[in-house]
Amino acid sequence: MSSVQGFDIAESDYALAGDDGLRHGGVHVWLAASGSKILSRPTPGEALQRRHDAQNLLLRLLSACTGRPVETDSLRTGEQGKPWLPDGPHFNLSHSAEASAVAISPCEVGIDIEHPSRAPQAVALAERFFHRDECSQIRSAPHPTSAFLEFWVCKEAMVKLSGEGIYRGLPHARVLAGGGDVHGFYRGKRVFLTPLGEQIGMTGALALWEDVPVKMVVIGKKSERMSRCHFKISDFPKQ
Numbered sequence: 090m091s092s093v094q095g096f097d098i099a100e101s102d103y104a105l106a107g108d109d110g111l112r113h114g115g116v117h118v119w120l121a122a123s124g125s126k127i128l129s130r131p132t133p134g135e136a137l138q139r140r141h142d143a144q145n146l147l148l149r150l151l152s153a154c155t156g157r158p159v160e161t162d163s164l165r166t167g168e169q170g171k172p173w174l175p176d177g178p179h180f181n182l183s184h185s186a187e188a189s190a191v192a193i194s195p196c197e198v199g200i201d202i203e204h205p206s207r208a209p210q211a212v213a214l215a216e217r218f219f220h221r222d223e224c225s226q227i228r229s230a231p232h233p234t235s236a237f238l239e240f241w242v243c244k245e246a247m248v249k250l251s252g253e254g255i256y257r258g259l260p261h262a263r264v265l266a267g268g269g270d271v272h273g274f275y276r277g278k279r280v281f282l283t284p285l286g287e288q289i290g291m292t293g294a295l296a297l298w299e300d301v302p303v304k305m306v307v308i309g310k311k312s313e314r315m316s317r318c319h320f321k322i323s324d325f326p327k328q
Contacts, residue, residue: 116198116301121146121308122188122289143184147191154178154193171252181249188291199250201242202286202293211237218259226266238292240264243282246296247275
């Protein structure tokens, strides 16, 4: 039993990283949230500590997956800033408030989580950065702030999947919603989306170029297998 980010993490949580699911095409996602109070505006010191905690969780999981020690200096950075591990699996990390999400995958992957309090001016932000059709759906949703955040995490996960960076990639990330189904497209290419984060009080999404199985683990809880990468969002009105 070890402690990372305030959690007592069982060896079984790490062992999942090296099982047959990952080696044979499955994507694994770990969700972790501490039990202490979530602050919407952390101090600079708190924000730095949260980033450190999230990075430490990622490194421990990568070490378990590869069977060798993985440290910060083991990672490399792509041209647009996306980190990668030589001779290792693809991975992505997101953290918000005191929660973290780690995805480890044999194929390219992007992940994003956000705390529900992160979108106080949802409609104004959507009108500034989103496509007009997306803005229309957000304005007409029963809960526009929740709808905006669900669009946002899909878009950011797609941008992180691409590795292009938020400023360059955001205009090319489209979310098409209708009848409760949500599909992603990045520069015209289909992206498969999986919802996540509700188990730890967050809103989040996983983005993949391929429709592959996803196994989700909340640290300290039983894993959940998800066989399809479809997104269902009840806030969106049927078209």
